Amino acid sequence: MGLKIIIVGGGIAGLAAAIALRKGDREITILEQSSISQEIGATISLQPNASKIVEGQWGLASTLRDRGSMVDGAFEVYNLDGEMQIRIPLQTTDKYGAERMMYHRADLHQTLKERATSEKFPGRPATLKTSSRVSTCDCDSGTVQLVNGEVLSADLIVGADGIKSVIRRCVLGEEAIARPTGLSAYRMMIPTDNLLKETDFTKVIDPRKGCTTMVIGRDRRLIMGPARNGSIYSIVALVPDENMNEDSANTSWTTEGNHDKMMNTFADFPSWARKPLQLAMASELGLWQLRDLDPLPTWYSGRAILIGDAAHAMLPTQGQGASQSIEDAEALGAFFNAFEESSDMSLSSIADVNNAIFKCRYDRATTIQAYSRQAAKPATEPGDRKVNMNPAEFMDYNCSYSGAIDWKRRQEAVA
Numbered sequence: 304m305g306l307k308i309i310i311v312g313g314g315i316a317g318l319a320a321a322i323a324l325r326k327g328d329r330e331i332t333i334l335e336q337s338s339i340s341q342e343i344g345a346t347i348s349l350q351p352n353a354s355k356i357v358e359g360q361w362g363l364a365s366t367l368r369d370r371g372s373m374v375d376g377a378f379e380v381y382n383l384d385g386e387m388q389i390r391i392p393l394q395t396t397d398k399y400g401a402e403r404m405m406y407h408r409a410d411l412h413q414t415l416k417e418r419a420t421s422e423k424f425p426g427r428p429a430t431l432k433t434s435s436r437v438s439t440c441d442c443d444s445g446t447v448q449l450v451n452g453e454v455l456s457a458d459l460i461v462g463a464d465g466i467k468s469v470i471r472r473c474v475l476g477e478e479a480i481a482r483p484t485g486l487s488a489y490r491m492m493i494p495t496d497n498l499l500k501e502t503d504f505t506k507v508i509d510p511r512k513g514c515t516t517m518v519i520g521r522d523r524r525l526i527m528g529p530a531r532n533g534s535i536y537s538i539v540a541l542v543p544d545e546n547m548n549e550d551s552a553n554t555s556w557t558t559e560g561n562h563d564k565m566m567n568t569f570a571d572f573p574s575w576a577r578k579p580l581q582l583a584m585a586s587e588l589g590l591w592q593l594r595d596l597d598p599l600p601t602w603y604s605g606r607a608i609l610i611g612d613a614a615h616a617m618l619p620t621q622g623q624g625a626s627q628s629i630e631d632a633e634a635l636g637a638f639f640n641a642f643e644e645s646s647d648m649s650l651s652s653i654a655d656v657n658n659a660i661f662k663c664r665y666d667r668a669t670t671i672q673a674y675s676r677q678a679a680k681p682a683t684e685p686g687d688r689k690v691n692m693n694p695a696e697f698m699d700y701n702c703s704y705s706g707a708i709d710w711k712r713r714q715e716a717v718a
C-alpha cells in the first residue's frame with residue numbers, strides 16, 4: 304500500500320500538493336468545504352520560480368496556453384502625473400528558467416484540478432470531495448473530523464485550508480489569526496473590447512499586450528494587466544483599509560465595494576488610469592481586506608503539515624502568495640518521493656519528513672513574506688510624486704529557485 308494522504312482545502316495549494324504527491328498507488332483525498340471549489344474572477348500571475356514547476360515540471364504549459372495564458376513582458380510604473388517612471392523588461396527564461404505568467408484564476412484552478420484528479424496522468428488520481436468542511440484534526444493519530452461528524456484518517460495530513468486555517472490551530476495548539484495590514488484591495492475585470500473604445504487609455508496602454516501596469520500614489524495604487532489572450536483586463540486597486548469589511552464576529556474580511564467611493568479614492572489619478580475603474584461593473588465590485596500572518600513558530604506537528612496561506616499568508620505586492628504555495632507543494636513531493644518504497648509510515652518517520660520540509664521551506668517563505676510587507680510601504684515621499692520603488696527589487700532572491708532539493712543543497716553549502 305502506498306502512502307495515504309488527506310489534503311484539507313482544494314485551493315491552489317491543496318490541488319498543487321495533490322499533483323506533487325500523486326505517485327503510484329498513493330491514496331490522496333482532497334477535502335474542500337465549498338460545494339464547487341473554484342476561484343474568483345480575477346487574474347493571478349505566477350512568478351518564474353513557480354511557473355517553472357507548474358508549466359515545466361508538471362507539464363501544464365500547453366493546457367494553460369490553450370486557456371489563454373500570457374507571458375508578462377514588462378513592469379511599467381507610472382506616477383500620478385501619468386509619466387512612466389520605470390520600465391522593467393521581464394523576459395526571464397534565460398535568467399530564471401521560466402517566464403512570469405498571467406492566468407485567469409479559474410483557468411489555473413481548473414488546470415490544477417484536472418492534473419490532480421484526472422486518470423490521464425501517472426499515479427492514482429486524487430479524489431476531490433466537495434462540501435466537506437473539516438472542523439478539527441488530531442496531528443499524531445492522523446485523523447480529521449468533518450463538521451458532519453465523519454472521521455477520516457491518513458498517514459499524512461496536509462493543511463492547505465487557507466488564511467483562516469482550522470488545521471493551523473491543531474498544529475500550533477492555539478489560534479494564530481491573520482492580522483490586518485492596513486490595506487484593502489478592490490478587484491475588477493472588464494472585457495478588453497470595452498476598454499479599446501477609450502482612446503485616452505489606449506494612447507498610453509495597449510490592454511491586449513502582456514504587461515503589468517502600475518500607477519502609484521502615496522498610499523494607493525493600481526495594478527493592471529490582461530488575461531485570456533488579452534480578451535479581459537484585470538485591475539487590483541490597493542487602498543488604505545478602513546476596517547469596514549470586518550463583521551462583528553471577525554469571520555468575513557470581504558465585502559461589496561462601493562463604486563462611487565472607489566472613484567473618489569482615485570480622484571487624483573490620471574484620467575486614463577481611471578478609465579478601467581469607470582468601466583468596472585458596480586455590481587461585481589469586491590473589496591478584500593488584506594491580512595497576512597506573522598511567521599509561525601512551526602508549520603508541522605506529527606503527521607500534519609501546513610502549506611500555502613495556512614502557513615505563510617502574505618501581501619500580494621510581489622505576486623508570491625500562490626507561487627510560494629506551489630513551491631511548498633513541490634517540496635512535499637520531493638521530500639516524500641522515496642516514501643512509499645519504505646514500509647515505515649510510523650508517526651516519527653512522517654514527522655521527520657515534515658520537519659525536513661519545514662526546515663527547507665521556512666526561511667525562504669518567511670523572507671518573501673517580509674519582502675511583501677516591505678513592497679507595500681508608501682512608494683513616494685509626502686507631497687512628492689516621484690515613485691521610489693522598484694517592482695523587481697527582490698526578484699533575484701524570489702525567482703532564482705530550482706526546487707526544494709536544490710534549495711536544500713544551497714542551504715547546506717552556506718551553512
Ligand SMILES: Cc1cc2nc3c(=O)[nH]c(=O)nc-3n(C[C@H](O)[C@H](O)[C@H](O)COP(=O)(O)OP(=O)(O)OC[C@H]3O[C@@H](n4cnc5c(N)ncnc54)[C@H](O)[C@@H]3O)c2cc1C
Nearest residue numbers: 312314315316336348437464465611612619622624625626
Ligand atoms: C488581491 C490579491 C491578489 C493576489 N495576486 C496574486 C498573484 O498575482 N500571484 C500569486 O502568487 N499570489 C497572489 N495572491 C495570493 C494568492 O491568491 C494566495 O496566496 C493563494 O490563493 C493561496 O492559496 P491557498 O490554496 O493556500 O489558499 P486558498 O486559496 O484560500 O484556498 C484554501 C481552500 O481551502 C478551503 N477550506 C478552508 N477551510 C476549510 C476547511 N475547514 N475544510 C475544508 N476546506 C477548507 C477553502 O474553501 C479554499 O478552497 C493574491 C492575493 C490577493 C488577496
